[in-house]
Each structure stands twice: as C-alpha cells, then as structure tokens.
Amino acid sequence: MILPLALLSLIPLILPLAVVSAEPVYYKPVVLWHGMGDDCCNPQSMGRVTELIQKVLPGVFVHSVQVGETRQDDHEAGFFGRVNDQVEQVCEQLAGIPELADGFNAIGFSQGGLFLRAYVQRCNRPAVHRLITFGSPHGGVADIPNCMNPVDLTCRLMRSAVRFGVYTDYVQHRVVQAQYYKDPRNLQGYLDHNVFLPDINNELGVKNETYRDNLSQLDYFIMVRFADDSMVKPSETAWFWAYDENEDLIPLDKQDMFREDWLGLQRLGARLRFLVSPGQHMEISDDFLENEIIHPYLASPETSAKHASIPAISAPRFISQP
Template identity: 60%
Template sequence: MKLWYTIFIFIFYFILNAKAQTPVVLWHGMGDDCCNPKSMGGITELIQAHLPGVFVHSVKLGDSINDDRNAGFFGIINDQVDSVCQQLANIPELANGFNAVGFSQGGLFMRAYVERCNLPPVRHLITFGSPHGGVSDIPNCIDIHDFKCTLMRTMVKRGVYTSYVQHHVVQAQYYKSSTDLQDYLDRNIFLPQINNQVEEKFKNNTYRDHLGNLETFVMIKFTEDTMIKPPESAWFWTLDKDNQIWPLEQQKLYQEDWLGLQFLEHNGRLKFLECPGLHMQISDEFFIKEVIQPYLADGARKHFVNQQL
C-alpha cells in the first residue's frame, strides 16, 4: 500500500509541476544571443530537463539573431529595457509572474526590468557575473576576431562619457570611472539612475520597492573572473576614489537603502554566491544545485512531496 501511495504522490507532483511550474526568463550577455545552442539554448534544455513542462523564454531584441547580438554592443540600454518590458508583458505564459536569470550584462538589464517595470513580476532574480557596481575597464572580447566587440572598445576608448558614445555603446553606459566619479554621475546615462545614485529629489522609490518585493535576489560572482573589472561588481562592490575595493555594506547605496538591498538582506532574501571558474564558465552541476533546485523549482510543491514520502 505504501509503495502505491508513493507512486501516486510522484505522479501527482509531476503533473502539477508540468501545469503550474513558474516560468523562467533568460537574458543573455555581451556577444551572445537569445538562441545560441551552446549557451542560452543549452541552459534552456537543462532547465526543462529538470523542470518538466516549464515555459522558458529567452529575451531577444530585434527581428533577427543578428539584431539581437548587435543589441548587446550598440544601442541605448534604457530603450532596450523598455522594449523588453513590452515584450514580456505580451507573453501570456508569464502573466502570473516568472523567475529570471541574467547572464553578465543581461543580469544588470534584468535588474533594470525589475526596477522599472516588473509587470509581470519577477519572483526570484538570479544574476551571473553582472556588473551591478559598474566596470572600471571595458570588457574584453572573448573572440579576438569579433569586429563588433573591437569596434565597441575603440569607440569607448575615444571618450566613454561623450554624449555620442553614451548614446551608442552599451558597455559605456555601465562604465564607472574610479578616478572621475563626478563625470560618471553627471554624464553616464544609465547606471547612476538605475542604482539611484542621483540627487535626493530625483531618487526613484519605485526601484527600491520593486526590488524589495523579490522573493530572492541571488548575485553570483565568478571566482576567476577577468572579464568584469572588478569582478566583485557582481555583488555591487565597486572601486572608490583611491581605486580600492568598496564593499556594498560600506556604501551609502546600502546604508541608506536606495535600492532595498539592505531590506532584502535583513529578511534573508539577498544571497551572495560564488561560481568556480572564469567569466560565464558555469557547469551543469553548479546550475542545477545552486539555481534550479533552490530557486527555479517551485518550493511549496517540492516541500509537499518531501513531507509525504
């Protein structure tokens, strides 16, 4: 009798999971695209293999794969976030909310989605190696033959805070100069705003409220990251005026809770993890154990099954 009851519970779980599993949205990083079988495609298959029936959407900007890849280098991030807000709002499967996983700069942009739109709402936000605190150097090109990346770096070096570069090069819009913080605050068109590093009268409390509504915000740093500088930017750490690492808890952004990060941490909902290896080297084992099982699998049903067995 016990055996048949156990089998029934497992069947019931998988049917329920297939029908009601929280959807997942992915946002790829620089030089990648929505549907690359070696990156986002592989991640999608891994999630679906462990969460049968789950709906997975990979963010795509533009009408083609080439458009999507180009958007990772050129354009205005604010416009791209607005476009994704509309894109996700028009997907029926996401209407009741979803879990979000952002990779590299895609994690930063997904956070911007949460702060500015969050409709449909994000439940768990997981970011891998994302430059939340900005970068002190423009990310290198993984592929030295990638013309788009080479062009991007050349443009940025000629004037990262000029209006032209700020309105054309994506990576310039989260560049944070440690030697000229005032230029960063005055002329960077994206990161100071999304981090609420603006005058008090211009701070947006909606950003704090939206992030504070997350069930969990998981920030993952790569232990040997040489792409994002400093790599601790993945945890909102940044460089101070003396070019020294400035931990999150020592910054006003945290102390005065401009984004709700202190609130999340005090409630056990802000997580700082490390992934072994170089930038975007994520093993299947790590993704399953540290992302799928604790955050993408619906915990209530998982707990129900464990209690019954």
C-alpha cells in the first residue's frame, strides 16, 4: 500500500510524539549495608550485589553504606566501635544523598540488617519502604560469631577482646558483636549492661513508641534465614527467635515482644515475611537474590503495599520448626 503524500509528511511529527509519550521506568533506590568482615565496596560481595540489582533493574540507584573515611576504616568498624554512633552516622549519611530523598528500599546483610532496622526505628528520614535482611541477628546471638575468614586479624582481635567480659563497659563500648550478644544464662546482665540491642528491641521498661510506629510503617519487612547457618547462633535469630533463661528456643510469635507488639511487628501483619535461603551464612546465590528478592520486592515501580504485586506466602506466617 502506498501512503498519500499528505500522510507521509506527517510521519516526522508523529514519531517524536510517540517516543516522548513513553513513560520511563522508575525503581526505588536501594541501600545496602554489609556484614561483619566485609566492607562497602568489595567487588566480590557488595559489588556483586550492586551489579546484579542494576542488571535486573536498569538505571536504579544503589548506595552501599560506608562507615569511616576508607574501605579499611569500614572493615574495622564492622568489629570495633559503638553501634549507636555508627547508626547515627549513617542516618546523617543517607539524609545527605539527594537520590534517596523520596525514600528507598534497603537490604542488610548479617549485622548490617540489624543496623538498618535501627536506622528505620531511630531516623527513617529518608524513609525505608521495604526492608530486607539476610541472616541478621534480630533476636541477638548466644555466642560471639565465628570469623568468616580465619586469618582476619581484626576479627581475631574482636574475639579476644570479648573474653575480658562481654558486658563490661570496656567491651560494650568497643566491640560491635558484644552489643548484640544476648546471654540466655545472664538475661538480667544483658538488660542492664548491653548498650544497643535491648533498646533497639524495645525490651527495656519504658517502650519507645517511635520505634513501633516507624517499623510498622514499612511496606514490607522480609527476613531471610540461612538453612545451614552455623556462624550465627541461633540461626533463627534472623526471624527474631531467641533463647529464654532455660535455653529453650522461643519463636517470635510466642514472645512478649510480638504479643505486646513492642516493635510493631504484629501491626505489620501480612507485610512481615519469613524466607529461607539454602546454604551457610551469607551464601546467597544469584538465582535466590534475583528471583526471591529483586523481582518480587524491588522490581515493581509501585512502592505502596496496597498497589504492589507481591506473591502470596506459601507457608504460614510463623513457622514452628525451621
């Protein structure tokens, strides 16, 4: 078919309009916080995660948290320092990044997930929409984590320092892992002397309503446990499980923390998700990250829970046995 000359003359006008009218795809920015023994910019860890996210979500802005001026500072800050100060520093850091001004999704790895939760509860400006944590010690640890790299001198120094007394002022204000250590044989000592976790879990006598309000405003809170985790004890701490004074492992829904809704977890309801990743601590396959995290929780341009298309949970919200 031959188009009339008059119609042909309109094509240059029509085509630009068609191109201009296409809406660009926009994804919420993503913030990463690495775990113990890692740093912000390791190409094999946070770099790999960033690359995969940006491959699946072209053009998305990804920021990896760095504590300190250099990568080495950041690595050491994963072992030594005051967690409360580090969280405050990251609150200021994220508030100063223009790309995050309208909010972001966050992924925390191991202790980085716990610290991102602290960010949500204490600052949350800019706001986190979806919080995803991998193997994070939300319920504390009953033993100081082993070193992922046995020749990591900083990690070995950390474990040596803890031997002086995990709840002493000296250790509590210097060793990061001591600040989420929850000794089931000395729960009163934990409540009295641990400078971070009892507060961030709202376990103290006076409850912080801001913590509950901020966390309950998340679109989704996704907690991933590693099926064969032997580094973090108990591994179920990734789902807020914790030992009681009899050293019995108590699921979240059997704890006062949930029943009395100290943190807003009950209020989150179906927006609270429990996932299991195969393998040991921090063994995350690209397949799991892409298909269980990025596509269902980060890929939708819609960030509001009432608009987002998220697959239904195939298992009960609370799983009695991991």
